[in-house]
Amino acid sequence: METKEYIESGILELYVFGSLSETESEEVAEMAKKYPEINAEIIAIEKSMLALSSSFAPFQSVKNYAAIKEKLNLSTPEVINMSPKRNWAQYVGWAAAIILLAGIGFQYNQLELTNNQIVTTNLEKVKIEKERNELATKKAAIETHLAVIKDDKNTVITLGGQTVSPESSAKVYWNKDTQTVYVDASGLPEPPKGMVYQVWALKLNPLTPTSIGLLDKFKDNNERFFAVNNIAEAEAFGITLEPAGGSLTPTLEQLYTLGKV
CATH class of the missing domain: 1.20.5 (Single alpha-helices involved in coiled-coils or other helix-helix interfaces)
Incomplete structure (x- = not known):
C-alpha cells in the first residue's frame, strides 16, 4: 500500500483516538518511524484534536478552579478498592x-x-x-x-501280529448276511507319517488278495474302529502298512496282522 493510500485509509485517525488494537498501534508506530509523511500526518491530526477541544472547553480562572475543587472535595480523594x-x-x-x-x-x-x-x-x-x-x-x-x-450274526476273526510287528493285533467283524465288515484296529500302532494301513480279504489257494479299504485318519479315530468295503467271500483277512493312498497288491514285508476265518 502507498503512503498516500495509507494516510487516506483513516487508520491514523483511529490511532490518535486510541481505537486500534495493540498490534495495529504498533504497526502504525513502525510506519511513522519509517515514513516521515505519515509521522507528520499523525502530528497534524493531534494538533487538530487539541485545537478542536480548546474551542469547546470553557475558560476557567484560577479562582474558579479552586472553588470547583473545594466543591468537589478533590483534596482527599477516596480510593476505592476494585476486586x-x-x-x-x-x-x-x-x-x-x-x-x-x-x-x-x-x-x-x-x-x-x-x-x-x-x-x-x-x-x-x-x-x-x-x-x-x-x-x-x-x-x-x-x-x-x-x-x-x-450282533450275534457277526463272525469275529482275530488277527495276530506278524514278523514285522509281533505285538500287533486286530479284529474283523464280518456279517455274511449283510456283507458288512468292520475292523477293530485298537491293537495296531499309529502308522508313520505318509503311510496307511490297508485291509485285505484273502483267498488262500491260490493266494488272492482283494483290498477292502484303508484305515484312513487313524490318529483322529479315537475308537480305532473302521468300516470297510463289503466282501462276499473270504478265507482270511490281513492288514499291511502301505504308502498313503494304498497299493494295488499287499506289501508282504509290511504284513502287520493276519487271521483265518
Missing part, C-alpha cells in the same frame, strides 16, 4: 465440558466392555457347539462299535 470480577460462567462451562467428556469416556468404555463380552460369548458358544458335535460323533461311533460287537 476483579470472576467469570463464573466460564468455570461452569469448563466443568460441564469435563463432566460431559468423562461421561462419554465412561459410555465408550462400557460399550467396548459389552462388545468384548459379546465376542467372548460368541466364541464360547462356537466352542461349546463344536464340543457338542464332537461328543455326538463320538457317541455315534461308540454306539456303532457296541452294536457290531453285540
Whole structure:
C-alpha cells in the first residue's frame, strides 16, 4: 500500500483516538518511524484534536478552579478498592465440558466392555457347539462299535501280529448276511507319517488278495474302529502298512496282522 493510500485509509485517525488494537498501534508506530509523511500526518491530526477541544472547553480562572475543587472535595480523594470480577460462567462451562467428556469416556468404555463380552460369548458358544458335535460323533461311533460287537450274526476273526510287528493285533467283524465288515484296529500302532494301513480279504489257494479299504485318519479315530468295503467271500483277512493312498497288491514285508476265518 502507498503512503498516500495509507494516510487516506483513516487508520491514523483511529490511532490518535486510541481505537486500534495493540498490534495495529504498533504497526502504525513502525510506519511513522519509517515514513516521515505519515509521522507528520499523525502530528497534524493531534494538533487538530487539541485545537478542536480548546474551542469547546470553557475558560476557567484560577479562582474558579479552586472553588470547583473545594466543591468537589478533590483534596482527599477516596480510593476505592476494585476486586476483579470472576467469570463464573466460564468455570461452569469448563466443568460441564469435563463432566460431559468423562461421561462419554465412561459410555465408550462400557460399550467396548459389552462388545468384548459379546465376542467372548460368541466364541464360547462356537466352542461349546463344536464340543457338542464332537461328543455326538463320538457317541455315534461308540454306539456303532457296541452294536457290531453285540450282533450275534457277526463272525469275529482275530488277527495276530506278524514278523514285522509281533505285538500287533486286530479284529474283523464280518456279517455274511449283510456283507458288512468292520475292523477293530485298537491293537495296531499309529502308522508313520505318509503311510496307511490297508485291509485285505484273502483267498488262500491260490493266494488272492482283494483290498477292502484303508484305515484312513487313524490318529483322529479315537475308537480305532473302521468300516470297510463289503466282501462276499473270504478265507482270511490281513492288514499291511502301505504308502498313503494304498497299493494295488499287499506289501508282504509290511504284513502287520493276519487271521483265518
